Structures are given as C-alpha cells and as structure tokens.
Amino acid sequence: MINKILIVDDSPVARRMLRTSIPKDKGFEIFEAGNGQEGIDKFKELKPDVVFMDLTMPVLDGYQATAKIREIDKNAIVIVTTADIQPKSIASVMELGAFTLLKKPAKAESIVEALNKVEMKLKKLRENK
Amino acid sequence: MANETVEIFSDEEKDILQEIMNIAFGNATADLADVVDIYVKLSVPSVQVIEIGALPEYLRTTIKTDGTSNIIEQKFWGNFKGSGLLVFPGGTERDLMAILEDQDREDISNIQMAALEKGGLLEIGNILIGACVGKVSELLDTFVTYSPPQVLQGDTNNCNFLIEQFDPSQTAIVMKTLFNFKEKDINGFLLILTNHESIGWLRKALKNFMDSYE
Amino acid sequence: MIVSQIFDMLDAGIVVLDRDLNVFKWNRWMSTHSKISAEEIVGKPLFDFYPELNKSWFLRNCKSVFTFGNFAFISQKLHKYCFPFKSYYNSLGYRFDFMQQSCTLGPLRNDSNEIQYIYITIQDVTEIVAYEQKLIEMNIKDGLTGVFNRRFFEPRLEEEFQRHRRYNRSLSLIMLDIDHFKHINDTYGHQAGDYILKSISLLVEKKIRNVDIFARYGGEEFCCLLPETSLDSAKVVAENIRKQISDETFHFKDKEIRLTLSQGVASLAKDIESAEALLKKADDALYAAKNTGRNKVVALQ
Numbered sequence: 219m220i221n222k223i224l225i226v227d228d229s230p231v232a233r234r235m236l237r238t239s240i241p242k243d244k245g246f247e248i249f250e251a252g253n254g255q256e257g258i259d260k261f262k263e264l265k266p267d268v269v270f271m272d273l274t275m276p277v278l279d280g281y282q283a284t285a286k287i288r289e290i291d292k293n294a295i296v297i298v299t300t301a302d303i304q305p306k307s308i309a310s311v312m313e314l315g316a317f318t319l320l321k322k323p324a325k326a327e328s329i330v331e332a333l334n335k336v337e338m339k340l341k342k343l344r345e346n347k
Numbered sequence: 348m349a350n351e352t353v354e355i356f357s358d359e360e361k362d363i364l365q366e367i368m369n370i371a372f373g374n375a376t377a378d379l380a381d382v383v384d385i386y387v388k389l390s391v392p393s394v395q396v397i398e399i400g401a402l403p404e405y406l407r408t409t410i411k412t413d414g415t416s417n418i419i420e421q422k423f424w425g426n427f428k429g430s431g432l433l434v435f436p437g438g439t440e441r442d443l444m445a446i447l448e449d450q451d452r453e454d455i456s457n458i459q460m461a462a463l464e465k466g467g468l469l470e471i472g473n474i475l476i477g478a479c480v481g482k483v484s485e486l487l488d489t490f491v492t493y494s495p496p497q498v499l500q501g502d503t504n505n506c507n508f509l510i511e512q513f514d515p516s517q518t519a520i521v522m523k524t525l526f527n528f529k530e531k532d533i534n535g536f537l538l539i540l541t542n543h544e545s546i547g548w549l550r551k552a553l554k555n556f557m558d559s560y561e
Numbered sequence: 562m563i564v565s566q567i568f569d570m571l572d573a574g575i576v577v578l579d580r581d582l583n584v585f586k587w588n589r590w591m592s593t594h595s596k597i598s599a600e601e602i603v604g605k606p607l608f609d610f611y612p613e614l615n616k617s618w619f620l621r622n623c624k625s626v627f628t629f630g631n632f633a634f635i636s637q638k639l640h641k642y643c644f645p646f647k648s649y650y651n652s653l654g655y656r657f658d659f660m661q662q663s664c665t666l667g668p669l670r671n672d673s674n675e676i677q678y679i680y681i682t683i684q685d686v687t688e689i690v691a692y693e694q695k696l697i698e699m700n701i702k703d704g705l706t707g708v709f710n711r712r713f714f715e716p717r718l719e720e721e722f723q724r725h726r727r728y729n730r731s732l733s734l735i736m737l738d739i740d741h742f743k744h745i746n747d748t749y750g751h752q753a754g755d756y757i758l759k760s761i762s763l764l765v766e767k768k769i770r771n772v773d774i775f776a777r778y779g780g781e782e783f784c785c786l787l788p789e790t791s792l793d794s795a796k797v798v799a800e801n802i803r804k805q806i807s808d809e810t811f812h813f814k815d816k817e818i819r820l821t822l823s824q825g826v827a828s829l830a831k832d833i834e835s836a837e838a839l840l841k842k843a844d845d846a847l848y849a850a851k852n853t854g855r856n857k858v859v860a861l862q
Contacts, residue, residue, distance in 0.1 A: 228391070231359075231366040231557070238560040274369075274391045301373020306386050306529075322370045323486075375629070382625045447618070466639035474621075477631025485630075490674065492667075495634040 220267045220336060222247045226257035226283065227272035227299070232322070236270055236299065239326045240333075254278030254286075261287050261294070268336050269296045270320070273311070281314060288315045293343055295336055299324055355518055355546060361394045363553045368392040368522050368539075371482035379478050383471075385446055390525035398518050402540075405521065409538070410434050418499040419472030423480050425491035426548045429519075429541035431476035435533065440464040442531045443471050465498050472496045479524075479537060487552040517543035574644070574683030577669065580627060582607050585678055594646040594660070611644060619643070626666045626679045633666040637686050644683060653691045661690040703777040705755055706762035714776035714784065715836075721774075721788055722836040725829055732829040733795030734839055735785045736847040737765070737802070740821045740855040742781035753813045757820065760811055768802050784843070792828035792860055799824045799858040807856055821856035823847060828860075 223246050227233045233250050240246060249264055251257040255278040261269060269287060273280035280298060287294045298311045301322040311319055317339070318332055369392055376387040397405055410416055415437035422430050435443065444467040473496045484491050522539040541549065568575060569589040577586035583606050587599040595602075597610060608615045618640070622633035635643055642662040649660075663686045669678040701713035709717075718734075725732035739745075739761065746754040758781065765783065769775055774786040787795050803822055811818040825846025833839050842861055850859040 229362060229366045229369070231362045232369070234557075235366070235560045274389075276391075301370040302389065303373065303377040304380050304386060305377075307376075322373065378628045382621055382628060447621075462638045466636060469634070469636070470618075470622075470639075473631065473633060474625050474629075477625060477629045481629035481631050490630055490668075490670070493632045495632075495665075 220244070220246060220333060220340065222249065222264055222266040222268075224249045224251060224257065224260055224264060224266040224269045226251045226254065226260075226269060226275070226280065228253055228275040229272070232272060232299075235323060236329075239324055239329050241326070241330060254280060254283030257283045258286050258290070262290065267295065267340060268317075268333070269294065271296050271298050271316070273298060273300045273302070281311075284311075284314045284316055295339060297332055297336075356396045356520065356550070360550060360553050361396070363557055364520070364522070364549070365392055365394045367483060367486050367553070367556065368394065368524065371486055372479050372524055375478040375482045378482075379474070382474060382478075383446055385531070386529040388527040388529060392522055392524040395521045395523070396518055397521050402519060402521075409523070409536075417468055419468055419476070419496050420499050421472060421476045421496035422494040423476075423491040424493070425484070426489045426545065426552070427480075427484050427487060427491055427541065428545045429539060431472075431480055432538040432540065433472045433475055433535060434538070435468075435535040439533050439535075440468060442533055443467055446471065446528070446531065468498050469496050472498075475537065480539060483539070487549075487556060489552065518546070519543070520546065520549070573685075574681075576607075576681040576683070577678050578607060578623070578681070579678055582623065584610075586680075591644075591683070595644065613645065614643065622666055623679060626668050627676055630668040630670075630676055632668075635662075635664040635666070637661050637663045637690060643681070648687055652688065653695050655691045655694060657687055657690070660685050661687040706759050706777050708762045708766065708783070709774060709776035711776060711778055714774060714778070714786070717774050718786055718840065719836045721786060722829070722839060725788065730789055730829075731791045732839075733787045733790045733792055734827050734843045735787070735795060735799050735802075736778070736825045736840075736843040737783040737785065737799075738823050738847055738851070739781040740823055740851075742820075745818065745820065749813060749816055749818060753816065753818065756813045757811060757818065761806065761822075764805055764809065765802055768805060769798065784840075790828075792826065792862070795826050795828065796858060796860050799826050799860075803856065803858055823850040823855045824858045825850055826858060826860040830862075 223240065225233050225236050225248065227236070237248055237250070240248065249260055249266065251260045253275045257269065257271065258278070260266075271280045271284055275283075280300075284296045284298065287296055295317045296315070298316045298319045299322055300307070300311070300319065303319075303321050308319055318335065320328055320332060372389050372392060376389060379385065379387060410418060410432075417435040417437060417440065419433045420430055441464070444464060447467055447470060476496065477493065480491060520541045523536060525534065525536045527534050568586075571588065571590060574591045574594065575586065575588040576584065576591060579585050583604060584602045587597075587602050592598050602610055622635065625631060626633055642659050643664045644662065646660040646662075648657040663684045665682045666679055668676040669680055671677045701709055703710040721732055739757065742754065742757075745757055758777070762775075762777070762783070765785070766775055769785060769787070772788055776784055778784045787798065790798075803824060807821045809819075811820070825843045825848065827833075827839055827842035827846055829839065833842060846859045846861045849861070850857050853859070
C-alpha cells in the first residue's frame with residue numbers, strides 16, 4: 219500500500235500540477251521538496267513509498283538525487299518526471315535506477331497507471347521479505 | 348522598475364510560464380529528434396519581465412554583440428506574439444550545416460558557401476524557434492503564424508532594430524533557455540520576446556492552463 | 562466559392578499535401594507550369610510525379626510543419642527551385658535551366674485544430690534573380706568591355722597574393738596598356754576608342770585561362786592575374802597577346818586601325834611583401850616597356 223508520496227521539483231507550479239493530478243480518493247499523504255538535496259533530506263525523514271523526481275533543479279539535480287536515494291535505500295521507488303523525453307535522455311534516467319518515467323505534463327491516467335505498478339512492486343517486495 | 352513589473356506579471360504567473368516553457372521545450376526536443384538527428388540538452392528556462400528601455404542593455408550583455416555571434420531572428424504572430432532569437436557563437440556555421448547533412452558541397456565558391464551557411468542557419472533557426480514557440484502555443488491552446496527567419500549580424504545596431512518593434516513605454520517578457528547539441532558540442536541560447544500586446548492574453552491563457560489543475 | 566476562385570486565379574502555385582504526402586489540391590497555376598492537371602495528380606503521391614523532391618531537406622521541412630505547425634521557407638538562394646518548371650522568359654535575357662522559385666510550407670488545421678494538411682506556395686522569382694545577377698555583374702564588371710572592373714580585381718589580387726604566398730606558389734601579374742590610345746581617340750573618335758577597348762578585351766580573354774583574372778584597371782590600362790604561373794610562363798602569355806594584337810587589323814566603320822600593346826610582367830618573389838608591391842613592380846615594368854620603344858613585354862626579375 220502506498221501511503222506517503224514525495225514530490226521533488228523546484229517549480230511550485232509543477233508540484234501543484236502533479237499534486238492535483240494525483241487521485242484524491244486514495245488518502246495519500248503528499249509531501250513536497252524544492253530541490254534534490256531537500257528531496258534526499260525529506261526522503262530520509264519521511265520514508266515515502268514513492269518519490270516523483272524532476273531532473274533539472276538547482277542545488278542538486280534529479281540525476282544526482284535519484285542516485286543518492288537509491289544508495290540510501292536500494293528498493294526506493296523513484297518516478298522521474300521530465301519534459302525531456304528524447305530517447306537518449308530516457309535511457310540515461312533508467313540507468314540511474316528510476317522505476318519509471320512520466321512525461322510532463324503528466325496526465326491523471328498515466329499517474330494512476332504508474333502508481334498501480336508501484337503497488338504491485340511494493341507487494342512483491344513485501345512478499346520477498 | 349521592480350514595482351511596476353510585479354503589477355504587470357505576478358511571480359506566480361512567471362512560475363507558471365516558466366514551467367510551461369520547461370514542458371514545451373522539453374517536448375520540443377523529443378519531436379526535434381524526429382525532424383533532425385540531434386540530441387539537445389536544455390537548461391531550466393528563465394522568465395524575466397523587462398522594460399523596453401532596459402532591453403537594449405539586456406540584449407547587449409546577453410548576446411555578445413561584438414559581431415561574432417550568429418543571430419537568427421523570427422517573428423511570430425497570433426494571440427501570442429513576439430520574436431524568437433536564436434544565438435550561436437561565431438564559427439559554428441559549418442557544424443550546424445553538418446546537422447542538416449544534405450547539402451551538396453562540392454565545387455562551390457566562397458560566395459555560394461556563404462549563402463549555404465546562411466541558408467543552413469536559417470533552416471536550423473526556423474526549426475528550433477518553430478519547435479519551441481509552437482509547443483508553448485500548443486500548451487496555451489493557441490497557434491501562431493511566422494515570418495521568414497532572418498540572420499542578423501551580431502552588432503549593436505541590429506539589436507536596436509529589433510527593439511524598435513516595441514513601444515518604449517512598455518514591457519517585454521523575455522524567456523531564455525540555453526541549449527547544447529550533444530554530439531556537436533555546440534552551445535547556444537534561445538530568447539523569446541513577447542511584446543506588451545500579448546501580455547493581457549497571456550495572463551488569461553496562463554490562468555486557463557492552471558484552472559485544469561485546481 | 563470566392564476563395565476557390567482565388568485559388569485558381571492566383572499568379573502563384575498552391576499545392577496541398579496530406580500527411581502521407583499525397584496531393585490533395587493542385588491549383589491552375591501548378592497545372593499550367595507542370596503540364597499535369599489536377600485530375601491526374603490529386604490523390605496520388607507527390608513523389609510519383611516529382612521523385613527529385615524525395616530528398617532529406619524536403620522531407621525534413623514537411624515533417625517540421627506537420628510536427629510543430631511552423632512554416633518552412635525554401636529559399637531560391639539555397640535550392641534554386643522545388644518544382645522543375647520550364648523557365649520562359651526574363652526581360653534581361655538571362656537563361657536559367659528552370660524557373661527560379663521561392664517556396665513556403667505551412668500547416669492547415671481541421672476544425673479540431675489538428676494539422677491535417679500542409680500547403681506549399683510556389684512563387685516564380687526568376688525575374689528577381691535575373692535582376693540580382695545583373696546587379697552583381699554590374700558591381701564586378703566593367704560596363705563597356707564586360708571584363709572585371711578594378712573594384713572586383715583589387716580584393717582578388719589581395720586574396721590570391723595571400724594564398725600563394727602562404728603556400729609558396731608562383732603567381733604572376735601582367736599590366737597591359739594600349740600604345741598611343743589618345744591618338745586613336747583623336748583620329749577616329751571616341752566611339753572607335755570604345756570599340757578598340759572592347760575588341761582588345763575579347764582577344765585577350767581568348768588567350769588566357771578560366772582561372773586567370775582579367776580586369777580593366779582604368780582608361781586604356783588592363784591587368785591580368787595568373788595564379789600558379791611562373792614569371793617565364795607569364796612572359797610567354799604576354800608575348801602571345803602582344804603578337805596577336807600587333808598582327809590584328811581592327812575595322813571600325815570603314816576605317817582600318819592597327820595598334821600595339823606595351824606590357825609589364827612581375828611575379829611573386831621574396832622581396833615582394835604585399836599585393837600593392839606586386840602591382841607596383843608590374844607597373845614599373847610596364848613603364849620600362851613604354852620608355853624603351855613600346856609594343857613589347859618587359860619583365861622585372
């Protein structure tokens with residue numbers, strides 16, 4: 219079960235767009251961070267079930283933050299949200315160990331689809347424990 | 348100056364526009380790969396509101412106006428109205444031409460070569476400006492038409508000519524993004540200048556855009 | 562109704578293509594110039610009729626318009642033309658293989674604002690290109706003789722000088738001057754003088770190579786730049802010219818005119834450090850030729 223979601227994006231508008239597109243009826247707790255470093259700090263503090271991660275951010279970018287979070291928890295689920303969907307960009311993001319990639323602006327349906335996949339993954343992880 | 352710009356364009360509106368540009372330019376790069384074989388890296392776009400009076404100085408400091416830059420300018424028209432400016436450092440013409448990769452370049456004179464390089468710049472400019480402005484328009488639920496692009500020599504006089512299309516009492520919204528063509532290692536940047544007439548419409552369009560995220 | 566009339570009456574080509582680049586519309590201007598009727602081509606792939614357009618630059622521009630909804634401007638300077646149409650006339654008498662065209666591509670949207678078609682407009686710019694060429698020619702050629710003018714020659718001299726010196730190649734320069742030209746003008750009139758200038762230009766051009774640059778330097782003085790040519794070879798060229806002119810009888814109206822040329826030749830050498838110095842040396846040689854009896858070639862080592 220997903221309880222906590224962390225959105226890491228330097229743009230308050232982007233955070234708002236994502237937050238409002240996440241289904242409201244599931245009772246998720248949604249947290250926000252404004253850059254990669256803040257994202258890592260909140261990840262440690264809140265232990266969210268899934269992280270939505272932007273790529274281009276000040277202080278620490280999404281590539282570095284994703285790698286760091288996966289280092290802290292090798293099972294951490296990071297969904298990269300980016301407008302740059304050039305094949306080469308996607309490939310480099312997946313290499314970092316991102317769970318999946320959502321094209322910005324993310325539609326509600328694709329978010330639900332991604333979260334469903336996360337649920338399945340979480341279930342598997344729990345069974346393997 | 349600061350007080351007045353706040354009145355015209357709020358920080359939130361700037362944030363929305365910035366995110367729209369971020370999305371638009373990112374999406375544009377993916378579509379660009381369909382049209383020309385390049386891998387583009389883009390910086391986080393910035394949005395600034397600048398008084399026309401301060402625009403020459405802004406352009407002079409942003410663009411190296413020492414005659415070495417290649418500047419391609421293209422106007423666009425519609426609800427969303429203004430100019431796109433693409434700036435490449437001098438000496439990158441041949442590499443840019445190579446992106447197009449289809450010019451028969453055997454046995455041509457210097458005069459023809461100069462014309463070809465200019466043609467290559469224009470075509471790259473037309474595609475890049477069209478891709479970025481087109482995507483911004485699409486997200487704002489409008490579409491624009493374009494004038495033919497032109498190559499400006501990178502000197503101050505030409506910047507002045509650019510500024511003349513704005514009413515000096517007004518303000519312009521300047522959107523800037525840096526880009527890098529990975530394989531060719533060419534850096535450049537894109538400026539989109541919208542004039543005052545568009546601002547009223549733009550505010551409404553930004554509001555409409557965000558309304559779907561309430 | 563009115564719009565469709567304009568579509569066929571317009572003095573420009575309009576083609577509409579669908580996403581698969583099949584022809585959807587083909588206006589009368591296009592039928593007239595292509596000799597392909599709308600009935601024949603509509604519904605068929607454009608490339609069936611114009612395979613030469615199936616090139617990356619054309620495809621890229623079409624794709625760009627379909628993808629971004631922007632416009633593509635296909636300049637005559639870069640591509641000369643899109644559609645190979647016969648070039649009929651132009652008032653300046655230039656010949657072009659095909660009609661010179663300036664074309665624009667743009668998007669056409671359906672009711673839901675999706676780009677369904679693209680249009681291409683084709684403008685005949687042959688006349689403008691002819692004027693452009695005329696202007697370029699006027700700028701670089703001498704109006705009377707049709708050989709290059711001094712304005713064109715001097716930068717070429719500078720360029721060739723730099724290039725040959727850099728690569729240590731031989732480069733020669735001949736200065737030519739018609740002997741007693743004032744006498745021809747005084748005796749036979751200025752029209753005869755003009756005729757002589759033209760005739761000599763024609764004769765000299767036949768004696769030199771395409772890569773040589775022959776220009777009227779001023780008055781009755783000409784110069785000829787010979788790339789990749791040693792002093793000895795340049796002397797041979799000059800001597801050929803001298804002989805040809807002195808053997809020739811010029812006919813103007815019912816008059817027979819005989820004349821001679823004096824020439825000075827110089828070549829790139831270590832002590833010549835600028836294009837001007839090369840010019841000066843050839844000019845000194847010409848002066849020596851004039852002072853030692855005319856109708857001769859003098860080369861200064």
